[in-house]
Amino acid sequence: MSSKSTIYSFLILGLAVTLLLIVAPVVYAISLSFYRMDSFVGTPEWAGLDNYARVLSQWEFWRALINGFVYSLGTIVFQVVLGIGFALVLNQVFPGRNLVRGLSILPYLLPTVVVVLTFKWMVDGSIGVLTNVIAALGLPPVYWFESPGAAMASVILVSVWMWTPFVTTTFLAALQTVPTSLYEAAKVDGTTAIQRFFHITLPMLKPILTVIVLLRAVWMFNKFDVIWLLTQGGPVGSTEHLAILSYRTAFSLFDIGGGAAIATISFAILSVAVFIYFRMFPLDTE
Amino acid sequence: MVRSLPGRLALYIAALVIAVYSAFPIYWMVLSSLRAPDVLLTSTSLIPGPFTTEYYWNLLELTDYPTQFVNSVIVAAVTVVVTMVFSVMIAYAVTRHRVPGKRLIIGAMLYAYMFPPLLIAIPMFSIFAKLGLGDTLASVIVSHLTLTLPLGVWFLWGFFKSMPFELEEAAMVDGCTRLGAFLRVVLPLSLPGLITVAIFSFLLSWTDYTYALIMIGSDANKTVPVGLASMIGSFDLRWGEIMAGSTLIALPLFGAFALLSQYFIQGLGAGAVKG
Numbered sequence: 001m002s003s004k005s006t007i008y009s010f011l012i013l014g015l016a017v018t019l020l021l022i023v024a025p026v027v028y029a030i031s032l033s034f035y036r037m038d039s040f041v042g043t044p045e046w047a048g049l050d051n052y053a054r055v056l057s058q059w060e061f062w063r064a065l066i067n068g069f070v071y072s073l074g075t076i077v078f079q080v081v082l083g084i085g086f087a088l089v090l091n092q093v094f095p096g097r098n099l100v101r102g103l104s105i106l107p108y109l110l111p112t113v114v115v116v117l118t119f120k121w122m123v124d125g126s127i128g129v130l131t132n133v134i135a136a137l138g139l140p141p142v143y144w145f146e147s148p149g150a151a152m153a154s155v156i157l158v159s160v161w162m163w164t165p166f167v168t169t170t171f172l173a174a175l176q177t178v179p180t181s182l183y184e185a186a187k188v189d190g191t192t193a194i195q196r197f198f199h200i201t202l203p204m205l206k207p208i209l210t211v212i213v214l215l216r217a218v219w220m221f222n223k224f225d226v227i228w229l230l231t232q233g234g235p236v237g238s239t240e241h242l243a244i245l246s247y248r249t250a251f252s253l254f255d256i257g258g259g260a261a262i263a264t265i266s267f268a269i270l271s272v273a274v275f276i277y278f279r280m281f282p283l284d285t286e
Numbered sequence: 287m288v289r290s291l292p293g294r295l296a297l298y299i300a301a302l303v304i305a306v307y308s309a310f311p312i313y314w315m316v317l318s319s320l321r322a323p324d325v326l327l328t329s330t331s332l333i334p335g336p337f338t339t340e341y342y343w344n345l346l347e348l349t350d351y352p353t354q355f356v357n358s359v360i361v362a363a364v365t366v367v368v369t370m371v372f373s374v375m376i377a378y379a380v381t382r383h384r385v386p387g388k389r390l391i392i393g394a395m396l397y398a399y400m401f402p403p404l405l406i407a408i409p410m411f412s413i414f415a416k417l418g419l420g421d422t423l424a425s426v427i428v429s430h431l432t433l434t435l436p437l438g439v440w441f442l443w444g445f446f447k448s449m450p451f452e453l454e455e456a457a458m459v460d461g462c463t464r465l466g467a468f469l470r471v472v473l474p475l476s477l478p479g480l481i482t483v484a485i486f487s488f489l490l491s492w493t494d495y496t497y498a499l500i501m502i503g504s505d506a507n508k509t510v511p512v513g514l515a516s517m518i519g520s521f522d523l524r525w526g527e528i529m530a531g532s533t534l535i536a537l538p539l540f541g542a543f544a545l546l547s548q549y550f551i552q553g554l555g556a557g558a559v560k561g
Contacts, residue, residue: 003464007383011391014376014439018391021432022398028409040415089300100301102547103309109539110312111493113511114532117518118315121525129314132330165308166554173555218400225495229515246404251500256408263404274400278393 026267032260039254051261060237060245061262068241068266071156071227072220078160079216080209083167088197090168091175101172108165116229119158148238151231155239159226163219167212174208175201210280218273221266242266312536319529326526341526342534350505351531354513358492358535361423361509365430365491366484373438373483374476378468380439381446382454392443398436406432407500414501421503429497434487441486441553445479446472482553485546489539510535 033051035044055061090101107115122130123144134142144154178201186196202209224243227233233240233248240248242262250259318326322338345351380388406429414425453475454467462470473480495511502508508516514531517524543550 003458004383006464006468007379010375010379011383011387013372014379014391015387017372017376017435018394021428021435022394022401025406025409025413025432026401028413029405032409032412040412040420086304089297089304092297094294094297094301096301100305102543103305105308105543105547105550106312106540107308109489109543110536111495111511111539113493113495113515114315114536115311117514117528117532118311120518121318121529122311122314124523124525127327129330161307161311169551169554173551222400222402224403225499228499229495243402243404246402246408247500250404250408251411256412259404260408263402263408266402267405270400270402274397278396 029260030264030267033257033264035257037256040256044257047257051255051257052265055249055258055261055265060240061242063237064240064242064245064262067152067237067239068221068243070152071159071223071239071241072217074152074156075159075163075220076213076216078156079164079167080213082160083164083212084171086164086168087171087175090172104168105165107162108169110162112162112225113229115158115162116226119154119230145231146235148235151235151239155227155230158230159220159223162226163216166216170208170212171205174205178204211277214273214277214280218270221270221273315529315536316533319526319533321526323526341524341530344524345527345530345534349517349527350508350513351510351534353506354508354510355534357423357507358509358511361426361430361498362488362491364427365434366487368427368431369434369438369487370480370483373435373442374473374480376435376439377442377446378472380443382451391439395436395439395443398432399440401432403496407497410497411500421501421507423507425501426494426498426509429501430487430491430494433490433494433497437486437490438483441483442476442479445476449475478549478552481546482549485542485550486553488542492535492539 032044034047034049036047036050037044086104090097090104122128123142124131131141143150145151182200182204183196186200191199221241222243224247227239227241228244228247231239233244243266246259246262246266248259249255249262317332317334319341320334320337320339321329322336323340325336376391380391410425410429410432411420414420414422414428419425449472453471454462454464457467457471458464493511494509495515498509498512499515502512505513505516510531514528514535517528517531
């Protein structure tokens with residue numbers, strides 16, 4: 001086989017796989033959003049923009065959209081602040097540093113199911129260890145999933161615990177790239193550690209921080225499993241975001257066109273974020 | 287850096303807080319899975335014991351857990367192998383030749399990173415149902431590939447870009463074919479990259495709940511995350527067994543991390559990440 005034909009056969013294979021696994025499902029999903037279909041094996045019926053009109057006229061849709069923004073924003077703020085804080089601590093020299101660094105990554109490795117089940121066990125009614133800690137501190141009992149506000153807070157808390165390590169680890173790696181001479185010079189000038197963080201570390205790491213926030217924003221907006229497992233979108237829809245609404249619409253109400261329309265709308269919203277990403281970090285394919 | 291005593295104390299306390307915050311739930315999960323049933327629901331002692339292994343035996347003998355564990359192993363293993371084979375070929379072709387369609391592949395791969403899960407799951411479920419392949423492990427594997435392939439191509443693309451072309455050219459001057467140079471020179475040198483891709487594909491596939499929930503209906507075909515989650519729906523909550531099941535899914539991940547943490551951290555830094 002000649003050099004060119006090897007490369008081309010690899011490439012054709014690549015294109016075929018991309019088309020089959022990525023392009024085709026998306027095209028199919030978008031096209032389903034223009035059809036009426038009440039069974040996954042049924043024949044789709046052309047519906048034009050009906051699905052969109054119906055979805056957009058439901059207030060559940062707007063609630064889900066707002067919930068999605070609240071959830072993503074809440075989780076991102078805490079992840080980034082905590083992650084940066086952890087990274088700054090773990091960047092210092094102290095005995096056992098490698099052990100603490102390793103431990104700080106563990107939550108990220110766990111399957112969502114494990115995290116959710118363990119959390120539910122820890123806060124269980126009267127027997128959970130956290131329930132007992134809260135009682136021992138003399139605090140009023142917390143009803144984690146009962147009220148809309150508490151449910152959203154619980155969902156955010158668990159998500160932050162799981163995904164902070166991503167920020168910690170990437171930020172910690174980025175910290176190594178800041179030349180120490182900058183800090184030395186600033187120290188000679190009599191600056192405080194806080195001043196050095198805001199005037200050297202943060203500006204130097206702004207690009208990596210932008211990537212982290214953008215990627216995390218997209219992923220948190222897409223997150224399905226953690227909310228579904230914790231609250232199934234409840235109570236009374238207070239934690240239901242677009243992914244859950246889309247799942248419920250397609251797989252419980254069997255309004256497949258409607259579910260596809262919601263997924264397509266989320267896709268359009270995310271495409272804005274992806275567009276910004278590509279503008280800021282153009283693909284360097286050469 | 288020389289620090290004052292209060293400064294050092296604050297640092298140690300902060301480090302301790304991070305360690306406890308990150309590890310305590312995991313410690314509590316393992317401890318609960320081994321605590322004897324008569325005290326499990328009453329004791330909040332942080333010291334492990336009294337010990338029992340009965341939850342593990344119940345799980346293995348009385349539930350679908352072993353079958354589901356095997357399902358998870360099959361799904362993750364096939365996903366990892368297919369991802370590695372295809373992503374290495376695609377990434378290699380894309381970096382080594384000026385060809386049309388290259389931007390489409392790389393752009394689509396990065397884009398696919400950010401797809402809403404339902405955008406893939408709804409059409410996939412429908413396609414597999416129509417093909418008569420609904421509720422099969424194959425459908426779960428294919429849906430996992432939509433996550434892991436983009437990740438593999440994206441990561442290896444970055445990896446191959448930084449590998450000098452002269453390496454294969456030298457081998458080809460010495461009489462190797464392109465394929466020979468690829469297999470004998472490029473592949474062995476990309477081992478660290480391949481390991482990273484394998485780790486992250488495994489992690490994505492092994493921990494996935496969303497796609498398996500949608501694709502699988504029957505208990506016998508469930509993967510462990512979905513099987514375990516359905517235990518919490520049943521009317522008597524068997525916390526001991528649930529924590530034992532959780533520990534068993536988490537163990538392979540911790541084992542792999544302990545052995546391969548440098549690849550894992552390198553992958554996180556280079557953008558080979560799970561959402």
